[in-house]
Amino acid sequence: SQVAPGELAEVKARFFREAEAAGRLSHPSIVAVHDVGEEHDMAYIAMERLEGEELTHYCKPDHLLPIPRVLTVTAEVTAALDYAHRQGVIHRDIKPANIMLLADGRVKVTDFGIAHVVDASQTRTGVILGTPNYMSPEQVAGENLDGRSDLFSLGIVLYELLCGAKPFK
Numbered sequence: 001s002q003v004a005p006g007e008l009a010e011v012k013a014r015f016f017r018e019a020e021a022a023g024r025l026s027h028p029s030i031v032a033v034h035d036v037g038e039e040h041d042m043a044y045i046a047m048e049r050l051e052g053e054e055l056t057h058y059c060k061p062d063h064l065l066p067i068p069r070v071l072t073v074t075a076e077v078t079a080a081l082d083y084a085h086r087q088g089v090i091h092r093d094i095k096p097a098n099i100m101l102l103a104d105g106r107v108k109v110t111d112f113g114i115a116h117v118v119d120a121s122q123t124r125t126g127v128i129l130g131t132p133n134y135m136s137p138e139q140v141a142g143e144n145l146d147g148r149s150d151l152f153s154l155g156i157v158l159y160e161l162l163c164g165a166k167p168f169k
Helices: 005-024 067-086 147-163
Strands: 033-039 042-047 052-054 099-102 107-109
Touching: 005 033, 005 042, 067 099, 067 107, 067 147
Parallel strands: none
Antiparallel strands: 033 042, 052 099, 099 107
16 A cells, blocks of 8 residues: 555565565574465565564663674674675665574574665666665665675674664764
């Protein structure tokens, strides 16, 4: 209902293409996608159930993780992003709410909902998707992105995990 009728086919095709790309990712630090489909004109993605906390919980001055744990979490996310980038998938919305620290100590990157499949025929300069506080300058400008944009966003998450505040106001 939030998509103009003339754009529905394109939006739906992009949703399924990007959901399929996210579903191809098989990495211990990336949430597993079990099914993608459409039922009664409602598109859906079914993924693994996760027990834990989003990193937003640990970005507050009174809930900061120990520095060695922050570095371990960041390394796990970096490995997950490296894997995704090698598969041609850019997340485009790395932020604390899309990274979970599980009850068993593992880390999972979630919400590849606006992920972009790197394919020259699918590039869309001028389209801005993401969360402004975590976007790279290229993303804010609507330029073509590569994996470095995700790393910029992860750097902001790292700063916030260490300091309990965002680096940019």
